[in-house]
Amino acid sequence: MSEQTTLDKVPAPRPASGEKLLEVTGLQKYFPINGGFIFQRRVGDVRAVDGVDFHINAGESLGMVGESGCGKSTTGRLVTRLLEPTGGKVSYAGKDITHSSRKELAPIRSEIQMIFQDPYASLNPRQTVGSIIAGPMEINGINPTGGRERRVRELLEIVGLNPEHYNRFPHEFSGGQRQRIGVARALALDPKLIVADEPVSALDVSIQAQVVNLLQKVQQELGIAFLFIAHDLAIVRHFSQRIAVMYLGKIVEIGDRESIYGGPRHPYTHALLSSSPEADPDDDGRERIRLAGDVPSPINPPSGCRFRTRCWKAQDKCATEEPPLVRLGGNAEGHLTACHFPEEPTIEAREEDIVLDPALAAIEEAADETP
Amino acid sequence: MTSPSQAAADAGDLTLEPEGEPGTPGNKGTPELAGRTPRQLAWLRFKRDRVGVICAFVVGFFILVAAAAPLIVKLYGKNAYDLYGQDDGLLNSSGIPIKPNGGISSDHWFGVEPALGRDVLALLVYGIRTSLLIALAVTVISVATGVLFGLTQGYLSGKTDYFMGRLSDFMLAFPQQLFFIAFSPVAISLLVNPGEQESWWVRPFVLISVQFILGWMSIGRLVRAQVLSLREREFVEAARISGASSWRIISKELLPNLWSTILVQATLLLPVFVTAEAGLSFLGVGILDPTPDWGLMFQTGANNYQSDITFMFFPGIAMVIFVVAFNLLGDSVRDALDPKTLR
Ligand SMILES: Nc1ncnc2c1ncn2[C@@H]1O[C@H](COP(=O)(O)OP(=O)(O)OP(=O)(O)O)[C@@H](O)[C@H]1O
Ligand code: SF4
Ligand SMILES: [Mg+2]
Numbered sequence: 001m002s003e004q005t006t007l008d009k010v011p012a013p014r015p016a017s018g019e020k021l022l023e024v025t026g027l028q029k030y031f032p033i034n035g036g037f038i039f040q041r042r043v044g045d046v047r048a049v050d051g052v053d054f055h056i057n058a059g060e061s062l063g064m065v066g067e068s069g070c071g072k073s074t075t076g077r078l079v080t081r082l083l084e085p086t087g088g089k090v091s092y093a094g095k096d097i098t099h100s101s102r103k104e105l106a107p108i109r110s111e112i113q114m115i116f117q118d119p120y121a122s123l124n125p126r127q128t129v130g131s132i133i134a135g136p137m138e139i140n141g142i143n144p145t146g147g148r149e150r151r152v153r154e155l156l157e158i159v160g161l162n163p164e165h166y167n168r169f170p171h172e173f174s175g176g177q178r179q180r181i182g183v184a185r186a187l188a189l190d191p192k193l194i195v196a197d198e199p200v201s202a203l204d205v206s207i208q209a210q211v212v213n214l215l216q217k218v219q220q221e222l223g224i225a226f227l228f229i230a231h232d233l234a235i236v237r238h239f240s241q242r243i244a245v246m247y248l249g250k251i252v253e254i255g256d257r258e259s260i261y262g263g264p265r266h267p268y269t270h271a272l273l274s275s276s277p278e279a280d281p282d283d284d285g286r287e288r289i290r291l292a293g294d295v296p297s298p299i300n301p302p303s304g305c306r307f308r309t310r311c312w313k314a315q316d317k318c319a320t321e322e323p324p325l326v327r328l329g330g331n332a333e334g335h336l337t338a339c340h341f342p343e344e345p346t347i348e349a350r351e352e353d354i355v356l357d358p359a360l361a362a363i364e365e366a367a368d369e370t371p
Numbered sequence: 372m373t374s375p376s377q378a379a380a381d382a383g384d385l386t387l388e389p390e391g392e393p394g395t396p397g398n399k400g401t402p403e404l405a406g407r408t409p410r411q412l413a414w415l416r417f418k419r420d421r422v423g424v425i426c427a428f429v430v431g432f433f434i435l436v437a438a439a440a441p442l443i444v445k446l447y448g449k450n451a452y453d454l455y456g457q458d459d460g461l462l463n464s465s466g467i468p469i470k471p472n473g474g475i476s477s478d479h480w481f482g483v484e485p486a487l488g489r490d491v492l493a494l495l496v497y498g499i500r501t502s503l504l505i506a507l508a509v510t511v512i513s514v515a516t517g518v519l520f521g522l523t524q525g526y527l528s529g530k531t532d533y534f535m536g537r538l539s540d541f542m543l544a545f546p547q548q549l550f551f552i553a554f555s556p557v558a559i560s561l562l563v564n565p566g567e568q569e570s571w572w573v574r575p576f577v578l579i580s581v582q583f584i585l586g587w588m589s590i591g592r593l594v595r596a597q598v599l600s601l602r603e604r605e606f607v608e609a610a611r612i613s614g615a616s617s618w619r620i621i622s623k624e625l626l627p628n629l630w631s632t633i634l635v636q637a638t639l640l641l642p643v644f645v646t647a648e649a650g651l652s653f654l655g656v657g658i659l660d661p662t663p664d665w666g667l668m669f670q671t672g673a674n675n676y677q678s679d680i681t682f683m684f685f686p687g688i689a690m691v692i693f694v695v696a697f698n699l700l701g702d703s704v705r706d707a708l709d710p711k712t713l714r
Contacts, residue, residue: 139610182609
């Protein structure tokens with residue numbers, strides 16, 4: 001695994017970094033559900049994001065993981081202000097942008113960019129690669145020295161595409177190449193922060209690593225801060241200095257890479273780590289946890305701790321009191337966990353696997369009885 | 372599932388060639404496929420569709436006939452207004468051509484009209500011109516209005532969408548033929564003072580207006596539906612993140628993706644309007660004699676079909692060929708533009 005070593009070299013944040021570039025406090029997004037015959041009434045809310053706090057330092061990469069539907073994309077779209085927050089605050093470089101209009105956002109528009117999940121939907125099929133990448137420059141009236149076309153060719157080279165493909169259309173490229181075009185478009189304005197919403201989950205596994213490598217190269221060389229969204233911990237591992245774990249609209253654990261991968265405290269983080277594909281099937285040194293069921297509906301989330309319906313440590317307190325996101329005793333600086341009864345900070349195998357899935361448990365029991 | 376780190380094949384060589392790169396060994400067989408714009412691809416697909424190409428020629432022929440009507444008539448040597456039948460004694464006492472087959476002769480290739488005795492070929496050529504011009508005007512205005520309406524509706528969504536949607540539902544609920552027949556005379560009487568001579572533009576104007584009023588909704592709805600799906604696409608969000616204005620999003624991101632729908636709908640709408648115009652003139656609420664018109668020829672034909680069936684053939688066959696060819700062309704255009712509909 002020689003590639004692994006090259007990938008593990010996460011750069012130290014650049015010297016210029018350290019100050020908070022993006023700060024999010026108590027961020028909420030409720031999507032109204034309308035119902036009723038003839039007269040539409042608001043009958044409820046999808047609480048997609050419900051009180052999220054985090055920050056990203058300049059040049060730093062924050063990974064955000066969680067199961068499907070837990071509100072990761074919504075958080076990303078709130079940060080880029082594609083969506084209007086219901087509550088809370090988003091500030092960028094000290095400036096409150098929570099409810100800024102398009103005109104007010106103009107000066108910082110070029111500094112926050114986004115890379116999308118679906119490389120087939122994120123490029124306009126009727127525009128050439130050249131005009132797709134030059135689009136952001138046109139909109140913001142940026143005229144780089146040497147002209148926009150030269151800059152586009154440069155960007156194509158940076159992302160590892162042939163600059164001669166300037167006049168081609170997206171349909172002539174594969175998924176991985178399209179994603180590179182998306183990266184080039186995001187880089188066109190020299191951004192300081194890129195929100196990458198599952199940039200590789202639509203790609204073939206063999207291509208995923210190439211694109212992750214490209215993003216890593218970009219982050220190192222250009223010193224861009226990233227909010228890197230993914231649904232499993234394996235991909236962010238090589239990319240992010242800090243990791244936030246989301247569950248049903250809330251951050252349940254956040255901390256630096258070593259703390260999250262080496263000494264996670266929240267049961268959900270343990271479960272995620274255990275299901276991470278990084279696991280070696282013959283390796284019995286790691287704990288094994290299999291959760292049952294799905295994420296509950298964000299329309300009517302469980303009271304108290306939202307994870308309690310699937311948690312093996314849940315007690316009465318969990319149903320009544322919501323656990324605050326705090327630094328627990330023994331945790332490193334900046335490692336916050338929201339749990340009343342945290343796990344031990346280890347991922348060593350337990351005496352007995354935690355298998356909550358009844359079907360899987362039954363199969364394993366049967367297998368044990370008939371050796 | 373393999374982790375990406377295990378699959379990192381060759382991190383150093385990140386440059387990739389697009390598939391089908393010409394000159395790359397290994398795909399020598401299909402160098403043709405590389406480097407085409409979506410438009411060129413559509414054109415290639417269209418050229419392979421034999422029915423479509425034939426229909427395009429037929430439709431082109433009709434348009435050419437309509438456009439070059441004065442030239443054709445000049446070369447042919449007869450015009451659409453002289454009453455040859457009466458002047459040259461080609462009609463019998465009850466107004467039926469004396470010669471067999473509707474009076475077809477070397478002078479009058481398609482024969483002469485019963486009663487008035489005009490030349491059928493000249494009449495048909497000019498009739499096509501009138502009908503096609505009116506239908507074309509209706510198509511252009513309807514499509515433009517429909518696209519504008521649908522774009523606004525889809526882009527703004529919410530309450531605007533709701534109310535605009537109810538308006539177009541309301542318009543769709545009108546029975547078209549009845550509306551045309553009932554309202555054309557009303558509109559004409561509004562435009563013409565009693566006792567005055569009707570100006571030449573009144574009837575075409577009324578025909579265009581009434582057909583347009585009930586003609587723009589279908590394309591409006593289609594455009595709205597497409598805009599609704601397009602505006603949620605990530606490339607629109609990417610433009611929005613860069614700070615694009617609504618105008619730029621509509622003109623640069625949405626409209627280019629709508630052209631195929633617009634083109635296909637326009638080619639399917641035009642024959643509908645041609646037949647509607649002919650229908651109205653046939654029923655007497657459209658163009659009036661002596662203006663040559665396709666629909667009026669059917670009227671004359673219907674009045675005389677027992678004694679002169681030949682006359683009916685020319686406008687009838689021309690109309691059937693035109694409508695069928697135009698509809699098939701519309702289908703071919705759609706197949707060429709959206710082989711898998713819009714992805
Ligand atoms: N525009 C919307 N209107 C209503 N509900 C929405 C909207 N967008 C998202 N949601 C809901 O918000 C919740 C969170 O969605 P989100 O897309 O943020 O999840 P995610 O974590 O990105 O999931 P995935 O990993 O599948 O992308 C989901 O329950 C979803 O149904
Ligand atoms: S607070 Fe309770 S239910 Fe929630 S994760 Fe901790 S132990 Fe489980
Ligand atoms: Mg998502």
